[in-house]
Amino acid sequence: MTVSLENLRRCHIAVDMGAARTRVFVKGAGLVVDEPSCAAVNTRTGSLKAVGTLAERMTGRTPDYIRVVRPVTGGTVIDIEMAQRMLRHLLGDKLRRQLRRKPRLRAAASTPHDSDPLAQRATIETLVGLGASRVELVDTVIAAAVGCGLPVEDATATMIIMCGAATTQVAVLSIGSIVTAQRIPVGGNAIDQAVLQYLRHHHELVLPSQSVRPLQLALSGNGLTEEGPMTTEINGRDVATGVARSVKVDTAAVREAIYTPLTAVKDGIGRVLRECPPDLVADLADTGIRMVGGSALLPGLDRLLGDATGMPVAIADQPDLCTILGMGAMLDGKVQPLAVDPTASAH
Template sequence: MSVSLEQLRRCHVGVDLGAARTRVFVKGAGLVVDEPSVAAVNTRTGSLIAVGALAEQMTGRTPHYIRVVRPVSGGTVVDIEMAQRMLRHLLGEKLRRQLRRKPRLRAAACTPHDADPLAQRAAVETLVGLGARRVELVDTLIAAAVGCGLPVEQPTATMIIVCGAATTQVAVLSLGSIVTAERLAVGGNAIDAAVIQHLRTQHALMLPSQSVRPLQLALRGTGLTSQGPEVTEIHGRDVATGLARTVHVDTAAVRNAIHTPLTSVLDGIGKVLRDCPPDLVADLADRGITMVGGSALLPGLDQMLRDATGMPVEIAERPDVCAILGLGAMMEGRIQPLVLNPLAEVAE
């Protein structure tokens, strides 16, 4: 763990700045913010028009002088000033006033595994700009494992897959630390893009940018499994004429298009298992893999991983908020480290 539990217990607020959603946990109040990481700006005046869900609804529907921006990309803050403004508006004046009353406000933030120093610095500066005197950084893999109830502090192996919008992180944990991990540049956005590209090339159909998730349209029912519907009806815009059009899409072809980006996830799981000590791999055969993150809800993805690895795969109870809930549990002192009893020296 990159920071001690004692330091986290002194923190007052925890933040998970994701590429898709921003979540804020306040000690004593729980999860207070769970909104899309989007902001709409008036380019003429520089003023912020909307943040969160309202700004996301504006995507693709704004006049030329309104720009919809995403200050977080791949779990990394790429626009510190805009991220600070977005967080201020998401928190609201009342909550910010309560936090300002803290004499020495401490904050904690989730960061992706193997985040480079610049990415860590951007996360720290974002929260310092909100008034935090000290910022602790916690690996997203550790926080997510704690949030879904895995016994990370025990000397047994637990494997977790964090399926985010921009990245997928795979790790084996033991004794409260990461034994081996891999971060892949494939997430829910890449899978959505594969579906959109398939519909454009095979059916000359363009889908709306964000009105509905195209993946859920194309894979309703049992999703990636072969028991799903053979044909799915999808509405969109014709590439050539620009008119609205409805097409009947072969679901099997969509499944094949989705499998292409998912092969890199399977390769990452294989690499993590190869780098893992044999004793821990033996534990994983019984415990299996736990999936968290918003993209873990992709229909049929868990079954695909079962078939590819031969290990049990389960989705966490609330996969989308596991990381921030785990961070909150550590801040409130609900997680206790494993106490090791040193061998007492026997006097001769």
């Protein structure tokens, strides 16, 4: 592991702040917070109007002086003060009182692979501002691999693809460490935008970004696969008149629009495989690829990546919770380091 398992067992709380959702695991209590990473702020007074789900519902529905902000993007804190205020409200008074009773509160936080020192410092300062005396940083990829049950401590290669809202991380792990990895600035948001842009340019239709999930509408049935429906009816607002109307959309054309951002993901997988030692690539032919993250549930994405790599691809159970559950397993001491047999060299 890149972080000491012994240090993680001493932590009381684990925080996974992603571009889409913030999740908090408390030792002994389990997952206590799972809310969207956003806050609604009154720009006139600076006061918080809402956080989490309620703030997300306000997107695009507020007067000018109320702004919905996201203090985290791609797993990196970009606004420390707002992230602290958001976390403080998400935790609630009761839980914060419980945590304050800890004489030396230790926290663990997930950070994207290869995040720069400034990004790591922002994460640490966010939790220190909430009362943590020490913060352990855990690589998001390793935490997710633990959370989905991969044998990360074994001397066997495992490949994981983290499909987040803002980024996609591709990594090969062995003996509890990352052998090679790539972070690609394409995630579920980029795929959503590709569909929205297609509908705007070809059908002059605007979809409300929060009230509907455009991909789930446009890719119903078998999704990205060719066996899906030929056309799909979508309701939206006319660009010119603003009047609500529905159009029949060619599903094949939507697939083509989605393939454009996914090209970068396929290229990233190719780079990881080329940099990986041959023995580990041979392992991957058997173990395959595990997909985690909320965007892993995009219909047909697993099949698309399987066809591109020629390897078996499986979606983890509860893919959106793998990272926080993996951190929770480390806090609870459920992950054991690779044991070294002292008698092995004697024979």
